[in-house]
Amino acid sequence: MVDDLKGAHASDGNDVAIRIRGLRTQFGRQVIHDGLDLDVRRGEVLGVVGGSGTGKSVLLKEIIGLVRPAAGTIEVFGENVAATAGEGQNGLQRRWGVLFQDGALFSSMTVAENIAVPLHEHSDLPPALIAEIARIKVAMAGLPLSAADKYPSELSGGMRKRAGLARALALDPDLIFLDEPTAGLDPIGAAAFDDLIRNLQRSLDLTVFMVTHDLDSLAAVCDRIAVLVDRHIIVDTMENLMKLDHPWIRDYFHGPRGRAALKTSERIEAAG
Amino acid sequence: MTHRNLAAANGNSPGDFDAELTDESLVLHLAGDWTIDHAGALDARLRGLSVPSAVRRVSLDLGEVEALDTAGAWLVHRTRRELEARGIEVELHGAAGAQRTLIEAVASLPSEGEPEPKRASPLIDLVARTGEATIDLARESVRLVGFFGMLAMKTARVLLQPRRLRLISLAYHIEATGVSAVPIVGLLSFLIGVVLAYQGADQLRQFGAEIFVVDLLGISVLRELGVLMTAIIVAGRSGSAFTAQIGTMKVNQEVDAMQTLGLDPVDVLVLPRAFALMITLPLLVFFADLVALFGGATMSNFVLDISYGQFMRQFQSAVDVGHFWVGMVKAPVFAFTIAMVGCYEGLKVGGSAESVGRLTTASVVRSIFLVIVLDAVFSVLFAVLGI
Numbered sequence: 001m002v003d004d005l006k007g008a009h010a011s012d013g014n015d016v017a018i019r020i021r022g023l024r025t026q027f028g029r030q031v032i033h034d035g036l037d038l039d040v041r042r043g044e045v046l047g048v049v050g051g052s053g054t055g056k057s058v059l060l061k062e063i064i065g066l067v068r069p070a071a072g073t074i075e076v077f078g079e080n081v082a083a084t085a086g087e088g089q090n091g092l093q094r095r096w097g098v099l100f101q102d103g104a105l106f107s108s109m110t111v112a113e114n115i116a117v118p119l120h121e122h123s124d125l126p127p128a129l130i131a132e133i134a135r136i137k138v139a140m141a142g143l144p145l146s147a148a149d150k151y152p153s154e155l156s157g158g159m160r161k162r163a164g165l166a167r168a169l170a171l172d173p174d175l176i177f178l179d180e181p182t183a184g185l186d187p188i189g190a191a192a193f194d195d196l197i198r199n200l201q202r203s204l205d206l207t208v209f210m211v212t213h214d215l216d217s218l219a220a221v222c223d224r225i226a227v228l229v230d231r232h233i234i235v236d237t238m239e240n241l242m243k244l245d246h247p248w249i250r251d252y253f254h255g256p257r258g259r260a261a262l263k264t265s266e267r268i269e270a271a272g
Numbered sequence: 273m274t275h276r277n278l279a280a281a282n283g284n285s286p287g288d289f290d291a292e293l294t295d296e297s298l299v300l301h302l303a304g305d306w307t308i309d310h311a312g313a314l315d316a317r318l319r320g321l322s323v324p325s326a327v328r329r330v331s332l333d334l335g336e337v338e339a340l341d342t343a344g345a346w347l348v349h350r351t352r353r354e355l356e357a358r359g360i361e362v363e364l365h366g367a368a369g370a371q372r373t374l375i376e377a378v379a380s381l382p383s384e385g386e387p388e389p390k391r392a393s394p395l396i397d398l399v400a401r402t403g404e405a406t407i408d409l410a411r412e413s414v415r416l417v418g419f420f421g422m423l424a425m426k427t428a429r430v431l432l433q434p435r436r437l438r439l440i441s442l443a444y445h446i447e448a449t450g451v452s453a454v455p456i457v458g459l460l461s462f463l464i465g466v467v468l469a470y471q472g473a474d475q476l477r478q479f480g481a482e483i484f485v486v487d488l489l490g491i492s493v494l495r496e497l498g499v500l501m502t503a504i505i506v507a508g509r510s511g512s513a514f515t516a517q518i519g520t521m522k523v524n525q526e527v528d529a530m531q532t533l534g535l536d537p538v539d540v541l542v543l544p545r546a547f548a549l550m551i552t553l554p555l556l557v558f559f560a561d562l563v564a565l566f567g568g569a570t571m572s573n574f575v576l577d578i579s580y581g582q583f584m585r586q587f588q589s590a591v592d593v594g595h596f597w598v599g600m601v602k603a604p605v606f607a608f609t610i611a612m613v614g615c616y617e618g619l620k621v622g623g624s625a626e627s628v629g630r631l632t633t634a635s636v637v638r639s640i641f642l643v644i645v646l647d648a649v650f651s652v653l654f655a656v657l658g659i
Binding site: 107108119123124128129132133136137139145153169171172203204205 | 382
């Protein structure tokens with residue numbers, strides 16, 4: 001459980017899903033990340049936290065190639081994301097799935113059609129099989145099958161997120177990005193979503209990169225936590241992070257919410 | 273861990289299977305990558321698999337399977353389920369731990385959807401949709417008339433108590449719908465005047481009656497074209513903007529917030545817009561009339577050798593001021609209609625941003641439609657009254 005302090009040097013090439021070196025992000029004169037190094041290991045769930053404006057979502061977008069960094073390299077499964085932007089990226093896009101904040105489902109399509117989009121785009125499966133696989137994914141995401149034929153506007157926020165997750169899982173990716181998966185869900189819904197992520201991660205052996213603010217999620221789901229502070233990133237397990245003497249990290253984990261979340265997770269671990 | 277990593281390592285050994293038949297049992301040896309890349313071919317072969325009726329037992333041997341994903345697991349499970357449905361005993365062996373877990377996971381999911389709803393014949397569907405659209409239209413018309421009534425009441429109340437009118441908002445909308453529309457209205461009116469003069473003169477020249485192009489221009493622009501064109505431009509520009517603005521506020525729940533604060537959305541949002549448009553549209557029409565006539569006069573001057581002076585003299589003698597008033601009288605009515613439809617559609621927006629776009633389109637189409645219908649009504653009315 002206890003990892004070395006700087007996750008960056010921990011592992012050899014094959015175990016690393018995402019490798020970031022010397023990343024610099026800049027909007028105008030505002031520097032968001034400077035010399036950021038990060039390794040995400042295969043099969044782990046990494047939670048990314050940080051205050052507002054520290055560039056959590058930007059980091060996610062840089063990894064999936066939606067935003068170009070000012071400097072530095074980002075490799076996903078050994079391929080340089082920035083260099084392969086455009087045509088070559090198709091290979092990578094097949095191997096990752098992204099869940100955006102509110103699901104980002106295509107509003108003109110039903111849930112099943114949404115899930116079928118990547119299947120149509122990246123495989124030559126017959127339509128009947130695509131429909132079957134779409135239903136399997138709907139069920140895997142914990143949605144009732146009746147939701148498959150509904151439009152996003154007919155679903156609740158939690159269901160839209162599950163549907164977005166189903167679409168992200170359509171191609172059986174190795175790596176999945178989640179942007180605030182539990183934001184806007186009630187505590188019961190959020191806990192259920194945490195369970196879902198944990199179960200899927202185990203049964204499909206996913207690597208999960210999760211941007212979140214939800215301390216309960218962090219405690220319940222994540223193997224390691226990456227904290228964005230001072231334009232860098234610090235990666236470690238929650239218990240090790242709590243020992244650090246950085247003001248923001250201390251406030252974050254030792255604030256009333258942090259303590260409560262940790263207590264709950266300890267209780268759950270003790271019980272289970 | 274294992275099955276994914278294998279998939280990554282050996283990306284391309286196509287999934288395959290052989291059937292080995294003994295008297296009562298069939299063994300399917302599955303091999304290679306049972307992944308989404310090969311699922312299409314495997315699906316076709318599995319669907320075409322014929323199992324002799326004598327076979328009582330089938331065993332699926334996954335020993336050689338190198339990679340398995342959800343699609344592959346689904347194919348294995350579906351094959352097993354279909355065989356079992358025919359009363360054949362199926363057993364699964366040789367699956368690696370993770371593969372077995374995945375197949376069991378897929379098997380445990382509910383996959384039987386309710387049967388596809390039966391589609392009615394296209395003809396019945398067409399009739400049903402026509403009927404639905406007609407009923408919708410009727411309901412919508414009734415609601416719009418209701419909205420009109422409410423708006424008329426509130427307008428009357430504001431006219432009686434002018435202090436209720438929100439002046440800042442009114443001024444803002446006068447600028448947005450009026451001043452900013454001047455360039456586009458001017459340009460289009462000028463061009464209409466030019467085109468009309470040119471086309472008219474082309475015909476009239478055959479009779480040597482070019483000078484009557486002034487009558488043609490004066491009457492058609494003042495009575496119909498000036499006000500109609502301006503109303504259509506304003507419907508496209510401001511009517512759509514009203515729907516989009518109010519619709520966005522609905523999506524943001526600003527309208528709900530207004531109501532909880534004791535503000536009446538109609539007072540705050542609709543009336544200033546309606547009043548602003550009723551002030552600006554007549555002014556714009558007046559401006560459009562002038563510019564269109566100027567366009568026609570310019571064309572006449574350069575192409576028809578009718579000087580500006582001649583044009584003015586002919587205009588004064590031939591075109592009665594009544595034509596001008598016929599056009600102007602329509603302007604506030606059109607303005608009220610455009611504002612009413614724009615705001616009504618905006619207030620109809622539901623929760624999603626998508627409906628803002630849909631209703632904005634509907635608002636423009638509907639207001640232009642109503643403007644033209646009203647114009648026809650006015651024509652009939654003026655004909656009856658002999659104006």
